[in-house]
Amino acid sequence: MGISPLPLTHLPHGVAPPPTGSLGTMSADLDPARTSGSAGAPEAPEAPRPPLRLAYGKETWKEIAFLLSNLFTALTGFVYAVVTVSVGVGLSVTVIGLPLLALGLGGARLIGRSERARARALLGVKVAEPSPPPRRHGFFGWLWASLKDPVAWRTQLYGLIRLPWGILTFTVSLVSLLVLWPVLPFLARGLAHGDRGMVRGLLSPSDELERRIAELESDRGVVVDTAAADLRRIERDLHDGAQARLVALAMGLGLAKEKLLEDPEAAAAMVDEAHGEVKLALQELRDLARGIHPAVLTDRGLSAALSSVSVRCTVPVKVNVDLAERPAEAIEGIAYFTVSELLQNVSKHARARSASVDVWRAGNRLLLQVRDDGAGGARFDGGTGLAGLAERLGAVDGVLVLDSPEGGPTTVTAELPWRSRPGA
Template sequence: MGISLLALTHLPHGVARCATGSLVTMSADHESAVAAVAADSPTSSPAPRPPVRSAYGKETWKEISFLLSNLFTALAGFVYAVVTVLVGVSLSVTVIGLPLLALGLGGARWIGRSERARARALLGVHVAEPSRMPKRRGFFAWLWSSLKDPVAWRTQLYGLIRLPWGIVTFTVTLVSLLILWPVLPFIARGLANGDRGMVRGLLSPSDELERRIAELESDRGVVVDTAAADLRRIERDLHDGAQARLVALAMGLGLAKEKLLEDPEGAAAMVDEAHGEVKLALQELRDLARGIHPAVLTDRGLSAALSSVSARCTVPVKVSVDLAERPAEAIEGIAYFTVSELLQNVSKHARARSASVEVWRSEDRLMLQVRDDGVGGARLDGGTGLAGLTERLGAVDGLLVVDSPEGGPTTVTAELPWRSRPAS
């Protein structure tokens, strides 16, 4: 429906009259666009007319509904914020004070989520949901993370300042409904814009730096836990394997030394046995070193290393590596151990007849994909190590996706950041 620019310039600020004579309201952006069009010379090409909305249309009544409900939601939010903060702070000298405050801040996140949903439904404000709190292992890690949660504290602040605003918006809107009907749409628009600003300012997600710091703190915990688990595994392998074998070897050589003069043949047999033990110990040490970082990966890259690890799989594995250059050593190592663990899962759990490994680069990501034609049913929480693998990849901004319907086939795709190898 067309709008006369001449008529627009003679109506009050923010108001327009359609050809039918009905009033419509315009946002500030639309007003600027109309003013710019009206200021153009008659010879300039006409700009697109901004969309308008009816003064008493659906959007206006949604805003009125939001403003009238402000009093009740603001009262509930104010009481919750005051009670949780005062109780938590006043009892902080006891063992229950800080945990109660942390729980109260957790509840504030839920209130913020409900307020964002209300603003989205009635005001058309689409604010992204903040990232979830990172999972912390241990009570004190959870407590500290909850107490310094900026999203929860901003929601509590939102609850505190909303009560006087809720009283004002409820009163003004109610009075306008009863005695200021002609200007009700413009009052509702102005008050609703104040609410929109509060929602965007206090209930929006943390800024990117804040979010990234939280993610890095979580990732650092995963890396530390993973490193500690690897050290325990290496210690266990050394203690139960090579160390025990070397102790037995020393005892055997000691006995052979004692028998050397009395029973040369028996001593020679014991030395022979000790020689075999030495070979086994060396093999175990090589296997252990390969588990830390295989030499073939360092010397020849992913293609040769993955071909080597696939040869130890219990099913035939087709390996395809399409990389024009090598990624950074750390990323290369993570990719190798990811494929190695996935192929171990194929050997232990898949009951497959064949498998395949594909590696390629997609822009700034290193892509890995392991497929098998087994029975399927693999899940991240299924006890096959996929959950731990997901955490390890997440520590370097990686991603693991599992597609494994019952009956198979199974496809596991991993993404890693591509970080170029430094020039030598």
């Protein structure tokens, strides 16, 4: 960026213009003798250069410490892996072989934990702890879970391959520290990268696998809780509905029997009343059976079953099922109850005038969409049962998507994995 000199007319009175080549015109002529304060003045001494950065920094010493400690940890891990695996496999023909191997694999997890801590402290490797082994009930459940623990087996493999690497890194680091210390920082950095790769490859959990395992364990809990809740609901419906009516029926028939000879007309009235109780009990049993698994779904499929559900809705419902074949029975049942519960929400909460149900297949997914023209504003935490429905769908790798702005309309889309029926 150039700086133009002031015009001669703007110079103060008595000040001569700068000579040609001076700093006033930013000329390339930058002779120190001419630009200094006065001719013949001594040159300023050259500023000292900054010292070179020391190669042996804090991180370098940490890497060297890790490499020097590799020999001890490699020997320990190698001996432990060889002894536990060989003894466990060698004695597997006896009753103590497999339990010893399972105990050895449990100890391998402790070795892996200490190695991850050492790598975090000295190499700065951010390695998360893997999930604990799944709990199993009983001795054989624990034995099977321990023997198929992938984290423990990877740690044993880590211990086996670490011995030659540990000897190499210890020898190179020690010799370089004593003889070739100028190049030791560069050697340490390269060898430490190899250790980082081993720790990440064998001792770090597989993020996707660990996440999937955690999801499956959570989904299994949801399935168990849902099954228990369904059993309690069936028990409650039987106790409060059909059972109560059958008790009343038995009492009514007993009174009618006593009145049969004394007052035949009163007995006939009691029998008529008991007949009505029988009809109501049968209807409640049909409703209960429909809540477990409707016969129309088994016999005629989703289209007919959803049409029968839509008739019970308080608003007109248009049903459109576009499926070339029927899905697996379990998926079909989940789809039926999902739409049934969503239509119940429409009747109870939506304040809608109409609704629609669409069912179709997209690739390997079954999609259900229930839409209403109600007031909107539905939320998963709004007490409408949508959160529980989403959990039940998640247990079978399904998804529930809610779109319900204030003022409506409300659209709920459920996505389920498509599984064809056997023999289809």
